[in-house]
Amino acid sequence: MIPFLIRRFLQMVPTFVLACVLVYVLIQAAPGDFLSQFRENPTITPEALENLKRKFGLDKGYIEQFWLWFTNFLRGDLGISFSHSSRPVWELVAPRMWNSMILVVFSLLLSYAIAIPVAIYSATRPYSPLDRLFSVLSYFGLGIPSFFFSLLAIYALLSIQQNWGWDMPISGKSSSKLTDPTPLRYIWDVFLHSLVPSVILALRSISSESRVLRAQLMEVLGQDYMRTARAKGLEYQKIMYKHAFRNAILPIVAGLGGLLPAFLSGAGFVEVVFAWPGLTPLLLESVQTQDLYVLMSTTALTTILYIIGNMLSDILLAAVDPRIRYS
Amino acid sequence: MSTSLAAPYVHPADETVSKPSEVKMGGTLRLIQLKDFDTYNPFTSQGRPSLPELQDAGGLIRTNPNTGDYEPYMSDKMTISKDGRTFTFTLRPELKWSDGQAITADDFISTFQIYADEKVGSNLYSYMYEGDKKVTWKKLGNLSLSITFPARTVQNLETISYLSPYPDHVFGAAYRSKGADGVKALWDLKTDPKDLVISGPWKVERYALGERVVLTKNKFYGEWNKDSAGRAVPYITNLQYNIVPDQNAALAQYLAGNLDIYAPSNRDQLSQIADAKKGGKLNVEVAANVGPLASVDMLYFNMNKSSDPVKQTWFRDKRFRQAMSMLVNKEAMIDQILGGFGFAAWTSVYPLYKDWVAPNVDKYKYNPTAAAKLLADMGFKKGKDGVLQDSKGRKLSFTLITNSENNRRQQIARLFADEAKKVGVDIKTNFIPFNQLLDTIGPESDAAKLDRKFDAAISGIGGGGFINPVGVASMLQCGGDLNNYNSSKKCIAPWETQMYNLYLQSRKEFDINKRKAIANRIQALQAENLGNIYLLSQSGHFSWDSRLKGEYPKKIFTTLWADSYFGPRNALLSWIDEK
Numbered sequence: 084m085i086p087f088l089i090r091r092f093l094q095m096v097p098t099f100v101l102a103c104v105l106v107y108v109l110i111q112a113a114p115g116d117f118l119s120q121f122r123e124n125p126t127i128t129p130e131a132l133e134n135l136k137r138k139f140g141l142d143k144g145y146i147e148q149f150w151l152w153f154t155n156f157l158r159g160d161l162g163i164s165f166s167h168s169s170r171p172v173w174e175l176v177a178p179r180m181w182n183s184m185i186l187v188v189f190s191l192l193l194s195y196a197i198a199i200p201v202a203i204y205s206a207t208r209p210y211s212p213l214d215r216l217f218s219v220l221s222y223f224g225l226g227i228p229s230f231f232f233s234l235l236a237i238y239a240l241l242s243i244q245q246n247w248g249w250d251m252p253i254s255g256k257s258s259s260k261l262t263d264p265t266p267l268r269y270i271w272d273v274f275l276h277s278l279v280p281s282v283i284l285a286l287r288s289i290s291s292e293s294r295v296l297r298a299q300l301m302e303v304l305g306q307d308y309m310r311t312a313r314a315k316g317l318e319y320q321k322i323m324y325k326h327a328f329r330n331a332i333l334p335i336v337a338g339l340g341g342l343l344p345a346f347l348s349g350a351g352f353v354e355v356v357f358a359w360p361g362l363t364p365l366l367l368e369s370v371q372t373q374d375l376y377v378l379m380s381t382t383a384l385t386t387i388l389y390i391i392g393n394m395l396s397d398i399l400l401a402a403v404d405p406r407i408r409y410s
Numbered sequence: 411m412s413t414s415l416a417a418p419y420v421h422p423a424d425e426t427v428s429k430p431s432e433v434k435m436g437g438t439l440r441l442i443q444l445k446d447f448d449t450y451n452p453f454t455s456q457g458r459p460s461l462p463e464l465q466d467a468g469g470l471i472r473t474n475p476n477t478g479d480y481e482p483y484m485s486d487k488m489t490i491s492k493d494g495r496t497f498t499f500t501l502r503p504e505l506k507w508s509d510g511q512a513i514t515a516d517d518f519i520s521t522f523q524i525y526a527d528e529k530v531g532s533n534l535y536s537y538m539y540e541g542d543k544k545v546t547w548k549k550l551g552n553l554s555l556s557i558t559f560p561a562r563t564v565q566n567l568e569t570i571s572y573l574s575p576y577p578d579h580v581f582g583a584a585y586r587s588k589g590a591d592g593v594k595a596l597w598d599l600k601t602d603p604k605d606l607v608i609s610g611p612w613k614v615e616r617y618a619l620g621e622r623v624v625l626t627k628n629k630f631y632g633e634w635n636k637d638s639a640g641r642a643v644p645y646i647t648n649l650q651y652n653i654v655p656d657q658n659a660a661l662a663q664y665l666a667g668n669l670d671i672y673a674p675s676n677r678d679q680l681s682q683i684a685d686a687k688k689g690g691k692l693n694v695e696v697a698a699n700v701g702p703l704a705s706v707d708m709l710y711f712n713m714n715k716s717s718d719p720v721k722q723t724w725f726r727d728k729r730f731r732q733a734m735s736m737l738v739n740k741e742a743m744i745d746q747i748l749g750g751f752g753f754a755a756w757t758s759v760y761p762l763y764k765d766w767v768a769p770n771v772d773k774y775k776y777n778p779t780a781a782a783k784l785l786a787d788m789g790f791k792k793g794k795d796g797v798l799q800d801s802k803g804r805k806l807s808f809t810l811i812t813n814s815e816n817n818r819r820q821q822i823a824r825l826f827a828d829e830a831k832k833v834g835v836d837i838k839t840n841f842i843p844f845n846q847l848l849d850t851i852g853p854e855s856d857a858a859k860l861d862r863k864f865d866a867a868i869s870g871i872g873g874g875g876f877i878n879p880v881g882v883a884s885m886l887q888c889g890g891d892l893n894n895y896n897s898s899k900k901c902i903a904p905w906e907t908q909m910y911n912l913y914l915q916s917r918k919e920f921d922i923n924k925r926k927a928i929a930n931r932i933q934a935l936q937a938e939n940l941g942n943i944y945l946l947s948q949s950g951h952f953s954w955d956s957r958l959k960g961e962y963p964k965k966i967f968t969t970l971w972a973d974s975y976f977g978p979r980n981a982l983l984s985w986i987d988e989k
Contacts (some may be wrong), residue, residue: 106842119845168456245692257622260668356658368445
């Protein structure tokens with residue numbers, strides 16, 4: 084196991100460097116830079132622009148800029164944000180990461196809590212009316228983009244509020260009417276705000292996870308050793324949960340490692356539509372303003388988490404599947 | 411100008427529709443921001459939204475929206491020297507920081523010093539210089555100081571009105587001991603808001619990043635700021651800024667009644683609000699199509715195209731540009747693209763400053779027949795395919811670019827191309843990202859500036875002051891950074907030189923009528939020669955919850971005096987009617 088991990092760690096280095104270089108080249112290949120947007124503004128003088136250019140190091144060569152960022156990154160300095168008055172990137176990213184995590188974790192719990200029972204039900208009673216219904220629903224869940232669902236949800240909530248006065252939070256992370264809430268009241272408020280976006284986020288993974296798990300379970304249940312177990316008169320619960328489920332869940336375990344970077348890439352457009360202060364809105368804004376270091380550092384961190392996540396998946400797989408041994 | 415007023419400052423009654431007797435004190439004004447504020451530090455804060463700006467008292471002088479004149483504000487007396495370069499101020503003795511310390515000349519003096527330090531990188535840095543000459547300032551006493559500009563220009567008063575003081579016992583002290591870095595290290599968002607020392611009406615109380623900022627009344631402000639009945643302003647106790655980074659979500663919040671102020675930016679948003687109001691679901695006021703915004707779109711031809719001398723000759727011929735101007739159907743554009751919510755523009759003076767728009771500048775308005783005739787005079791004849799060609803058989807065809815993020819400009823480009831096609835001008839449109847557009851129009855190197863890679867383009871400009879709204883140097887100078895049609899340092903036609911010289915003259919003209927007369931001459935040159943063919947200004951709309959009172963009276967209820975944070979009102983004189 085240990086030599087395997089060391090090998091994986093060594094492989095990680097060139098992967099990481101390459102990913103960083105690639106992202107940097109892509110960002111720099113886009114026309115203009117952070118300061119281009121100011122050129123249309125008559126109140127910013129050319130001298131002021133030059134001044135900013137020097138301040139942000141944009142007057143240096145591309146390679147020098149990259150090297151500066153890279154060495155600083157290795158030292159734990161993620162650089163500064165151009166568009167946020169030179170605030171350190173980490174200061175910007177950390178609270179948003181936390182916010183994204185609330186949505187990601189919450190929707191994850193929701194999706195497993197629903198997807199697993201649904202999959203087990205469907206796998207044990209395939210082509211039953213309820214299984215068919217689940218199939219249809221999951222097609223919708225997979226087919227409709229979540230930002231569109233979000234917009235529908237907002238306008239549904241809005242008309243409910245306007246017509247019946249039921250005040251469900253529409254957007255943001257907490258309610259503006261709360262002044263000085265107690266910690267518990269605040270947590271409840273955040274929970275209410277995260278409810279609708281989390282459910283919408285969960286819809287997609289419920290659909291996909293339940294379908295994957297259903298297919299896996301059905302395959303496992305059809306195997307010879309299952310038939311043997313049944314023939315031996317083992318009780319249903321034991322067959323299902325000790326043998327079938329444990330084998331069927333392998334692909335999902337393999338996917339768990341992929342969740343780690345999800346914390347850093349945010350919960351996607353749902354965050355934007357619900358004005359949830361997560362990472363996605365910040366990253367989109369940074370793409371628009373070509374806020375170099377925010378983009379570079381967040382991508383670099385995501386890459387690292389991807390690599391670590393993959394390693395974790397391998398370890399987890401070894402833990403649940405006795406056939407896998409890294410030696 | 412020399413004025414003397416009894417301290418404290420009294421806000422004129424004619425700045426609000428409310429009578430002082432009906433005003434109620436207190437309440438929370440709920441506002442929205444699309445993105446988080448960056449810092450509490452006024453010297454490192456860049457652009458808007460900005461918390462330091464919201465916590466500023468203002469400057470030594472302010473503009474009176476009713477008269478448009480500058481009047482003493484934090485100062486109670488101002489004198490101007492004979493040469494017009496030195497301004498002397500006496501401060502109001504009641505001025506205080508939010509920690510109770512007096513605001514004195516020292517605060518202004520150290521603030522100016524910090525502004526002028528390049529290493530600090532303040533937004534106002536360039537205002538402390540004129541070319542390479544520095545603005546100088548002097549402390550004359552505890553409550554008096556002077557500011558001397560390198561040259562006498564009309565913009566000097568405007569500059570003074572921008573300069574807000576910051577506490578010498580915080581920033582001055584840090585600057586003296588640790589220099590620019592000491593100043594920059596102060597007051598980031600991790601600072602406890604209790605430690606902020608501010609001059610303005612409201613002070614940050616708490617800030618939950620990504621969620622909201624709550625500001626609360628600074629009691630020391632009201633000691634020198636009174637309403638016409640002698641009561642301390644502001645009336646409103648708290649401001650609450652909700653951070654909602656998405657326009658749809660922001661609108662939804664307004665429609666749900668969670669916000670007091672909302673500025674609809676297009677027809678769709680406006681109609682959703684109007685519908686909710688009509689259906690009795692929302693108790694709001696709507697002021698649609700209030701007036702043009704301080705921005706304008708324009709079309710221009712590239713006069714620096716040395717690699718294509720034929721096109722360069724066309725684009726440099728003023729008859730060509732006049733003909734093109736006559737193919738721009740502004741009425742149709744306003745009607746079809748802006749849904750009627752727009753204004754035709756003719757010169758570098760935005761339609762917003764209608765008192766400044768020169769007479770008869772619409773000389774080359776929409777007239778395809780006249781355009782065709784002018785092109786015929788230039789020697790263009792229709793070919794077999796219906797496209798005009800010059801005597802050597804070269805087709806009158808060019809590409810018009812604008813930025814791909816802007817639907818409005820793209821639609822303008824298409825409408826113009828359609829009109830032009832009718833008289834035989836072939837226009838291809840091409841939409842590219844904004845930054846690429848700017849790089850194409852304003853390449854870095856001098857060689858590239860003489861051979862720019864586009865034919866014609868549409869872009870826009872916004873902002874700027876109202877002292878001399880005819881423009882800024884970089885727009886009117888040959889090769890100026892914002893000069894779209896001619897990026898070479900050398901003027902191509904005499905009108906360009908004339909126009910720039912007139913502009914320099916207008917900066918030195920203090921008599922507003924004479925300044926307007928010069929502006930008229932500049933605009934006459936623009937309307938005749940059409941370096942830029944100005945197109946449209948969009949209209950501004952406002953909406954606010956009916957519980958919010960105290961907006962501007964009709965006379966000044968315009969986009970010119972509207973505040974980007976509070977809309978068409980003076981926040982100090984606004985109040986909330988809690989029912």
